[in-house]
Amino acid sequence: MASCKLSSVLLAVLALIAGGAVPVPVVDAEHLHFYMHDVTGGPSPTAVRVVNAPRGYFGNMFVIDDVLTEGTSSSSTRVGRAQGYYMCASVANLELLVTMNVVLSVGPYAGSSITVVGRDDINTPVRELSVVGGTGQFRMARGYVLWKTVTPEIIDLEIFVNP
Numbered sequence: 001m002a003s004c005k006l007s008s009v010l011l012a013v014l015a016l017i018a019g020g021a022v023p024v025p026v027v028d029a030e031h032l033h034f035y036m037h038d039v040t041g042g043p044s045p046t047a048v049r050v051v052n053a054p055r056g057y058f059g060n061m062f063v064i065d066d067v068l069t070e071g072t073s074s075s076s077t078r079v080g081r082a083q084g085y086y087m088c089a090s091v092a093n094l095e096l097l098v099t100m101n102v103v104l105s106v107g108p109y110a111g112s113s114i115t116v117v118g119r120d121d122i123n124t125p126v127r128e129l130s131v132v133g134g135t136g137q138f139r140m141a142r143g144y145v146l147w148k149t150v151t152p153e154i155i156d157l158e159i160f161v162n163p
Contacts, residue, residue, distance in 0.1 A: 029143060029160045029161060029162055030159075030160070030161050030162070030163045031158065031159070031160055032102075032109075032114075032157075032158075032159040032161065033156075033157070033158050033159070034068040034069065034070070034079055034080070034102070034157045034159070035068065035069050035070070035071060035072050035076070035150065035154055035155070035156055035157070036066045036067075036068055036082045036154070036155040036157055037066055037067045037068075037069065037074055037153060037154060038064060038066050038082075038153055038154070038155060039066070039153055040062070040153070046064060046065050046066045046067060047062045047063070047064045047066065047086075048062060048063055049061070049062050050062065050063050050085075051087070053088065057088040057094055058088050058089075058090065058091050059087070059088060060087065060088045061085060061086070061087040061088075062085060062086050062087070063084075063085045064082060064083065064084055064085060064086065064100060065081055065082075065083050066081060066082040066083075067081060068080045068081060068082055068102065068104075068157075072150055072154055072156075077106070078105070078106070079104060079105065079106050079107060080102060080103050080104040080105045080106070081102075081103050081105070082100050082101070082102055082103075082157075083100060083101050083103055084098070084099045084100025084101055084116075085098075085099055085100070086098045086099070086100075086120065089119075093121065093123065094122050094123070095119060095120065095121045095122070096119070096120040096122065097117075097118075097119060097120075098116065098117065098118055098119075098120050098129060099116075099117050100115075100116050101113045101114070101115050101116075102114040102115075102116060102157070102159065108137075109136070109137050109138070109163070111136050112134060112135055112136030112137040112138045113134055113135045113136065113138065114131055114133075114134040114138050114141055114143075114159060114161055115131065115132050115133040115134055115141075116129050116130065116131055116132070116145050116159075117129065117130055117132050118130050118145070118147075120147060122149065125148065125149075126146055126147070126148050127146075127147040127148075128144050128145065128146060128147070129144065129145040129147055130143075130144055130145075131143035131144060131145060131159065131160075131161050134161070137163050138161060138163055141161045141162060141163065142161070142162055143159065143160045143161035143162055144159075144160055145157055145158065145159050145160075146158040146160075
């Protein structure tokens with residue numbers, strides 16, 4: 001009888017986890033730390049506006065091919081690129097929908113990518129975006145990104161992902 005009761009409780013917990021009701025931490029997570037250089041002006045922009053909103057920011061869309069480096073300096077070692085887009089998705093505030101691939105070109109994960117999607121409320125010091133997949137060593141990856149603005153053109157990315 002006791003083992004039947006324990007099995008029922010265990011089954012209920014597993015059902016909750018499978019249904020997404022209980023947050024499941026990323027186990028054996030890899031911690032990656034990069035700086036994204038999102039250059040919107042000058043002679044060599046890496047973020048280009050492709051949709052102009054009729055008024056204000058709401059609806060503006062930028063396509064990105066940003067350099068990822070180990071440090072904040074643009075002369076730091078390049079580790080890959082952030083490729084995708086972001087759009088202004090709020091009528092009232094400057095809040096972005098970000099969809100991008102973190103494509104790694106050096107180190108143990110060279111040739112692999114991590115897919116990131118999420119909301120970027122630029123007025124918040126630290127934002128959390130979702131890792132929703134990847135390729136290569138990050139195929140079917142899950143995790144999250146802590147996203148912090150260092151300067152208007154430099155974003156600090158801390159990626160916690162299960163490889």
